């Protein structure tokens with residue numbers, strides 16, 4: 500079974516009809532949502548071959564989101580990682596931080612809003628943690644004239660007050676969730692409760708490649724533009740493919756968006772980097788793939804699958820390492836974005852083409868960084 504699924508030719512058929520990637524994923528929801536998920540899957544399937552829909556989406560991605568995003572040769576960063584013999588990898592940055600609202604999230608939000616409109620849904624709900632997905636969703640709702648309710652943990656609202664203000668400015672209602680730990684997990688539960696109640700009028704814009712089928716597949720497809728552009732840009736810039744792709748993994752959407760196009764290219768290494776927080780043994784980390792158990796769905800099922808069959812590699816870095824990387828990228832690469840990792844970089848063969856996905860601007864993390872970086 501595993502051998503068969505590892506067959507690259509099967510990659511594009513994933514997930515199966517139950518939404519399962521190998522032994523991961525599926526559809527475990529209250530009965531009332533089954534119809535909505537089936538309807539969503541059917542709409543997604545028919546719109547992916549609908550020329551008008553694709554044209555409209557491409558136009559908005561170009562003129563509103565600002566695609567395509569550049570593939571930038573980070574000359575000074577490349578210089579920085581050169582070994583004493585002058586050899587080392589060539590580092591390129593895929594600049595998703597330059598998208599409207601400052602991160603990759605809007606690729607998915609804009610496509611789902613357009614899909615919701617086609618389904619005749621006039622009300623949108625979403626969950627948000629740090630507020631980036633909430634801002635992207637509120638933005639596209641303002642663009643398409645859709646009613647917007649964002650669920651956010653009360654704790655997170657306090658930490659990310661600027662994003663709360665941005666959402667409200669965009670006309671969204673931000674509902675504080677006080678239950679549980681008052682963070683993302685609880686906001687997600689509240690959003691699902693709302694969806695169960697208002698499923699007729701409401702579309703749930705889920706923010707990552709997680710949740711029940713068809714979301715992991717659909718969100719992956721809406722971000723796949725990142726990898727498609729990267730292939731084309733690599734061909735233009737050096738006449739070949741990237742050798743190594745590196746992306747940070749929270750829920751896994753920016754990484755899947757970059758990886759998907761190259762899953763069948765076995766000569767391209769796929770590397771996901773998770774947050775190890777205070778360290779893998781501290782109990783305070785988010786390194787699901789490095790340290791978690793197979794039953795805890797904090798990361799998209801396709802990543803679990805890619806790890807399981809050995810197609811992608813996953814590492815983790817601590818907060819301190821992430822801050823170091825951020826600082827290096829800011830002062831050497833002259834770009835401030837999150838998600839940098841130095842994993843594997845120093846030992847790579849000469850002129851290895853490394854593409855690092857710059858998933859977003861680091862604005863939301865600046866307040867936190869101020870406390871820890873002594874400049």
Ligand SMILES: *Cc1c(COP(=O)(O)O)cnc(C)c1O
Nearest residue numbers: 631707749750751752753858859
């Ligand atoms: C939301 C976010 C992430 C994490 O989400 P993924 O689904 O793993 O991509 C990473 N970087 C930025 C800038 C984000 O806004």
